[in-house]
Amino acid sequence: MSVRAAALNHHDIWSLRGVGLSQDKLPMVLGCDAAGVDEDGREVIVHAVIGDPDAGGGDETLDPRGSLLSEVYDGTLAEKVAVPRRNLVPKPAELSFEEAACLPTAWLTAYRMLFEKAGLQPGSTILVQGAGGGVNSALIRMASEVGHRVYATSRGEAKRERALELGAYAAVPSGERLPERVDVVFDNVGQDTWRHSLRCLRPGGRIVTCGATSGDAPSAELTRVFFLQLSVVGSTMGPRGQLHRLAEFCARTGVRPEIDRVLPLDQAREGFTAMEKGDLFGKIVFTV
Numbered sequence: 001m002s003v004r005a006a007a008l009n010h011h012d013i014w015s016l017r018g019v020g021l022s023q024d025k026l027p028m029v030l031g032c033d034a035a036g037v038d039e040d041g042r043e044v045i046v047h048a049v050i051g052d053p054d055a056g057g058g059d060e061t062l063d064p065r066g067s068l069l070s071e072v073y074d075g076t077l078a079e080k081v082a083v084p085r086r087n088l089v090p091k092p093a094e095l096s097f098e099e100a101a102c103l104p105t106a107w108l109t110a111y112r113m114l115f116e117k118a119g120l121q122p123g124s125t126i127l128v129q130g131a132g133g134g135v136n137s138a139l140i141r142m143a144s145e146v147g148h149r150v151y152a153t154s155r156g157e158a159k160r161e162r163a164l165e166l167g168a169y170a171a172v173p174s175g176e177r178l179p180e181r182v183d184v185v186f187d188n189v190g191q192d193t194w195r196h197s198l199r200c201l202r203p204g205g206r207i208v209t210c211g212a213t214s215g216d217a218p219s220a221e222l223t224r225v226f227f228l229q230l231s232v233v234g235s236t237m238g239p240r241g242q243l244h245r246l247a248e249f250c251a252r253t254g255v256r257p258e259i260d261r262v263l264p265l266d267q268a269r270e271g272f273t274a275m276e277k278g279d280l281f282g283k284i285v286f287t288v
Contacts, residue, residue, distance in 0.1 A: 001044065001088065004097035005262075006076040007033040008271050008284040009105045009134065010213065011068065016272075020071055031075035032068050035091055035100035036288075043091040045247060046076060046083055047240045048104045059239045068105075068237070077268060079288055089244045092251035102257035102283040103246055105237065106134030111246045112238035113208045114142055118184045125149045125182040127200050129193045131163035131171060132156075134283045135210060137258040139186050140166045145255050151178055153193075162281045166258065184208060191215030198224055206231040258282030 012030045015021040021028060032048040050073055051066025053059060060066055069075040069083070091100045113135075120126070128139045131154040143150045144167025152163040152171045160171035172178065174193070181202040187193055190212025197207055198221055209232065224230065238246075250256060260280040263271050264287055271284040 001034070001038045001046065001081055001083065002036045003034045003076055003079060003081055003288045004036040005034065005101040006031050006078075006265070006286050006288065007101045007105070007134075008268075008275055008286065009033065010211070010275065011105065012070070012075075012077075013272065013276055015070060025072070028070055029074035029076075029078050029081075030070045031077035031081075032070060033101050033104045033106075034076035034081055035095075035097045035103075036081075038088055042088075043093070043097075044088040045091050045100045045243065046081065046104060047087040047089055047243050048076075049237055049240070050083070050087070053239070061237045061239060077265065077286065086240065089240060089247060092247050094251040095247065095256075098259060098262055098285045098287065099250070099256050100247065101285055102134065102259065103250070104243060106283065107138045107257055108238040108243050108246055109210050109235065110135045110138035110142060111249070112242055113186060113210060113235045114139060116238075116242075117208045117233050117235045118186075119206065120148065120184060122147050123149070124184065125151070125180060127151045127153070127178065127182045127185045127197070128163075128168075129153055129185065129187045129189050129197060130174070131159045131168070132278065132281045133188070134257075135188055136186070137163075137166060137282045140168050141255055141258065142249075144168065145253055151182065153196075159281055162258075181205070186210075188212070189214050191218040194218035195221070198230065201228070201230055203228045204230070206233060208233045208235055210235045260284050262287060264288075 051060030051063035056062030131152040163171040185197040188211035192214035
């Protein structure tokens, strides 16, 4: 497939640090996300999970031998990328290549967390820990679109303002007490926010986590978990069918990924540096 646009993810930063990418796999082309044109001239989006749906009981993310692009097979930060034909999803005409390239990792992860893992009912209350990243901006945008009351946290005032622009009901400094307890907390920060996340939940509430960027060994606080009957649910990516539904959701509702900046691929270093410093709100996209 000829790549027209590719999006950057924290997965790429971790790969550079050697997490999930061993030295014997080098050299490796980084990148999980892309949109472009296939050999038949169709505009498509790449599903980044290389796995066997049958081995995962119908879900390729549960295939024990599965991987993401750039872990075993070369990724998408290139002029062309080779993937199984089943990994290509039609790109709706309403989405630009840059918008479509944001969907396969961050937005698909958020879509699955929100619509499958969270167990929410219409009109629920949620907290998104950390307002700036791609997954979190997607959660805020989609959750507010379908009618949930969304709280968001951030250390920076500018990012709290952007969260309100995306549809958050309120945005508060990280660690600050909320005016009410929520049904679900979405937390991909981990160690730095875990205690706060547990204390923001109503009895019977749920944490949905897809990452631990600040560390993966917080105090579990099991007494609070069992006494208040809290649930902790893990989520990783999403199956191909959900990527197709996510693209259609965006096309039909007008919801679009928040793009921090678009850079030509030969200026990728600038994008990597911004992500490593946390100097972004939404997605960084490279054009080819």
